[in-house]
Amino acid sequence: KSRTESFASNLSVNWELDLWARIRHAQDAVELEVYAVNLDNEAAAHSIISQVVKGWFSLGEANQLTKLMEQQLELAQLAQKQVEIRFMLGRATASELKRAQANLAYYHSRLSQLSNSIVRYSRALELILGRHVGQKPLVAAGLPDTISNVPVGLPSGVLRRRPDIAASITRVKAARERIAEGEAGLLPSLSLTGSAGTSSNQLKDLLNGNFLAWALGSTIAQNILLADERMARIREREVNAELALLEHRAVVFKALNEVEQSLEVGMHLACQQEELLVVARKYVELIDLSKERHAKGVGSLSEILEAKRLHVESSMDWVRLKKQQIDNRVNLHLALGGGFALKEANNETSSAD
Secondary structure, three states: OOOOOOEEEEEEEEEEEOOOOHHHHHHHHHHHHHHHHHHHHHHHHHHHHHHHHHHHHHHHHHHHHHHHHHHHHHHHHHHHHHHHHHHHOOOOOHHHHHHHHHHHHHHHHHHHHHHHHHHHHHHHHHHHHOOOOOOOOOOOOOOOOOOOOOOOOOOHHHHHHOHHHHHHHHHHHHHHHHHHHHHHOOOOEEEEEEEEEEEEOOHHHHHOHHHOEEEEEEEEEOOOOOHHHHHHHHHHHHHHHHHHHHHHHHHHHHHHHHHHHHHHHHHHHHHHHHHHHHHHHHHHHHHHHHHHHHHOOOOOHHHHHHHHHHHHHHHHHHHHHHHHHHHHHHHHHHHHOOOOOHHHHHHHHHHHO
8 A cells, every 4th residue: 555645835815906096995984984983982072071060060059059048047047036036025927927937947948959969969970970989979169250251253163173073074084985985996906816835745845945836817807797786886875975964064053053052142141140240239238228227226137137138149149140151161162172272273173174
C-alpha cells in the first residue's frame, strides 16, 4: 500500500474600485447618521440640564415661600390673640373670632403644603441626578435677586447650534448621500481579484516563498438586472430625503416659535414685575400710615397686622413671579441652544456651517 499527503494554503482578496464614489457616499452617509445620533444625545442632555435647573430653583422658591408663610402664620396668631381679647371684652363678635381662627388654620395648611413641596422637589432632584442623600432633603438658599436682560442684536443664526436643528440638517445631508450612493450603484463596477497560495507534499513548504504563487484578475459588472427594483429603491431614498427636509423645516419653525414665545412671555413678566414693585411700595406706605394712626390713637392694631399681611402676600407673589422669569429664561436658553455670548454664538454658527 502507498500513502500520499498534500498540503495547500490559499488566500483570496477582492477589491472594488470606487469609480463612481458609491462607497464614499455610503461611508459619508453612515458617518453623518452617527453624528446625528450623537446630536440627539446632546439634545437630551440639554433637556435634562434644564430640568435640573428648574427643579433647583423650584426648591429655592419653596424655601423662600416657606419663610414668608411663617411670617404670615405669626401675623395670623397675633391677629387671633387680638380678636380673642376684644371678644372677651365684648368688642368683637363671634364671627370675627371664627374668621381669625379660620385664617390661622388656613395658614397652617399652606405652610404644611410648602413643607411637602420642599420634600417633593428635593426627591425629584435626587432622582434626576441619580443619587440619594438620605432622609435630609436638599437645601436651596432661594432665588436670585436679578436676571440679566436679553441682549439686542442676537443673530438668528445661533439657532443652528441647537442640537436638534443640527441633527436635522445632518440627516438631510445623510439622505442626499444615500441618494448618491443608490445612483452610483446603477453604473458599472470594476472589481480586482487577487489570490495567493501554495501547495506541497511537505507541510513545512507552505511557508516557503519559493512555493508561493500569485494570480490577479479584473471583472467589470454591469447592473442590468432588476433595474426597476433599483430605481424604486432610489425613489424611496429620494422620498426619505424629502421627508428629512420637511422634518427639518418643522424643527426650525418649532425653534423660532419657542424663541418668540419666550421673548414675549419675558416682556409680560417684566411688566408684571414693575406692577408688583408698585404694589409692594404702596403696602409699605400703608404699614407706615397704619403705625402713625395707631400711635395717635386713631387706628387699631388690626389695621397694622392686615397691612403687614398684605405686604407679605405681595412678597410671595414676587417670589412666584421671579420663579416664572427663571423658568422662562431657562426655556429661552434651551430654545437658543446656549447663552447670549455673541462671540461664542458666532463661533458655533461658523463651525456648524
